[in-house]
Amino acid sequence: AQSVTQPDIHITVSEGASLELRCNYSYGATPYLFWxxxxxxxxxxxxxxxxxxxxxxxxxxxxxxxxxRSQSSFxxxxxxxxxxxxxxxxxxxxxxxxxxxxxxxxxxxxxxKP
Amino acid sequence: EPEVTQTPSHQVTxxxxxxxxxxxPISNHLYFYWYRQILGQKVEFLVSFYNxxxxxxxxxxxxxxxxxxxxxxxxxxxxxxxxxxxxAMYFCASSVGQPLNTEAFFGQGTRLTVV
Numbered sequence: 001a002q003s004v005t006q007p008d009i010h011i012t013v014s015e016g017a018s019l020e021l022r023c024n025y026s027y028g029a030t031p032y033l034f035w036x037x038x039x040x041x042x043x044x045x046x047x048x049x050x051x052x053x054x055x056x057x058x059x060x061x062x063x064x065x066x067x068x069r070s071q072s073s074f075x076x077x078x079x080x081x082x083x084x085x086x087x088x089x090x091x092x093x094x095x096x097x098x099x100x101x102x103x104x105x106x107x108x109x110x111x112x113k114p
Numbered sequence: 115e116p117e118v119t120q121t122p123s124h125q126v127t128x129x130x131x132x133x134x135x136x137x138x139p140i141s142n143h144l145y146f147y148w149y150r151q152i153l154g155q156k157v158e159f160l161v162s163f164y165n166x167x168x169x170x171x172x173x174x175x176x177x178x179x180x181x182x183x184x185x186x187x188x189x190x191x192x193x194x195x196x197x198x199x200x201x202a203m204y205f206c207a208s209s210v211g212q213p214l215n216t217e218a219f220f221g222q223g224t225r226l227t228v229v
Contacts, residue, residue, distance in 0.1 A: 036220070044220035046218070053150065090157060100160065101147075101170060
């Protein structure tokens with residue numbers, strides 16, 4: 001079965017600083033990998049996804065993520081955080097052999113200090 | 115920008131009561147989903163729905179749960195006899211195609227509290 005781990009429950013960063021959120025997955029074959037963001041009172045919004053090709057994926061809002069097969073990781077990064085990036089971030093994995101569902105990690109809550 | 119809308123945003127119900135959570139997916143989407151997140155836990159898949167039938171369901175989605183697309187625009191999740199452990203945030207999502215190849219758009223969620 002596929003699974004996703006986000007080791008950091010909370011991260012606090014200063015505005016303008018860089019941000020990296022960790023995601024590790026477990027799945028036998030190459031998975032489809034996603035990052036979603038949830039701002040307060042909002043639904044889950046897709047930031048980016050990977051399923052093949054270039055292992056560095058660009059997303060919306062200045063985010064990028066890198067797929068590293070050897071480490072089973074798909075970490076999310078942003079070079080310079082804005083106050084509006086304060087939200088909860090979810091990594092998710094899907095696999096065609098596993099049907100239509102996404103398996104989510106536990107989420108990382110990001111707080112941005114002025 | 116089209117969005118998935120869910121109503122109500124909050125619902126409080128007594129244990130044993132039936133509850134219906136409502137969702138309006140994006141109009142040209144064909145695949146529909148329900149997920150839930152119990153407070154402090156992961157977002158979990160409940161069910162997917164395509165072509166007017168359930169295409170996949172998790173072990174959580176037992177006989178107490180049902181889904182329906184009654185009128186071609188709404189997509190509902192019914193819990194027949196709610197339990198305390200059904201308290202959670204319920205997310206509806208929709209996609210134009212298979213979610214692994216197309217984006218699944220999520221609603222803002224309905225927070226269900228069973229007392």
